[in-house]
């Protein structure tokens with residue numbers, strides 16, 4: 001079974017994708033980490049995230065970078081959305097992500113373009129969303145928990161700018177696949193959102 005979980009910042013994709021992977025014993029890939037790693041590698045290379053060549057050169061980041069603690073920062077998330085506008089970057093990551101998605105036995109992939117670009121053939125697609133104020137609060141609380149120093153208004157500004165960049169880019173803009181199940185988690189506790197996704201998957 002191949003499952004796609006897409007949606008904007010901090011709507012609950014990670015909890016849902018993780019729970020689906022455990023429930024169906026499938027490998028799980030958070031593709032956002034790839035974009036974050038490219039952004040981080042651009043910084044390590046002394047490059048510019050708004051330069052397509054610098055961003056493309058960073059696509060061969062070492063695999064160990066994916067577990068680097070810096071990747072959780074909102075600065076890196078913001079820079080990730082800059083490198084994500086470039087077709088050359090998306091193509092380089094497409095190859096890795098397509099291979100993960102189409103391995104024998106299935107997978108759960110989470111991101112922005114899984115149901116639309118990486119795996120339009122997925123057996124099941126979710127588009128997880130929530131009202132911006134709720135997503136801002138979720139992200140702020142998650143960063144507090146990780147002891148990442150940031151203020152609520154900075155999270156609000158970053159999330160709003162990133163949502164806009166992700167929705168307005170020319171290639172693979174964030175949107176729900178036409179055959180996705182839309183799950184609005186605004187009024188749901190995390191546990192209930194996860195249960196709703198598993199119920200939908202079990203049909």
Ligand code: CDP
Nearest residue numbers: 009010031032033035080081084111112113
């Ligand atoms: O965790 P959060 O939703 O804040 O972000 P993420 O999933 O780590 O993704 C960081 C950024 O990478 C997003 O804002 C997108 O610009 C980009 N991204 C993308 O373009 N396509 C994906 N499949 C995943 C992430």
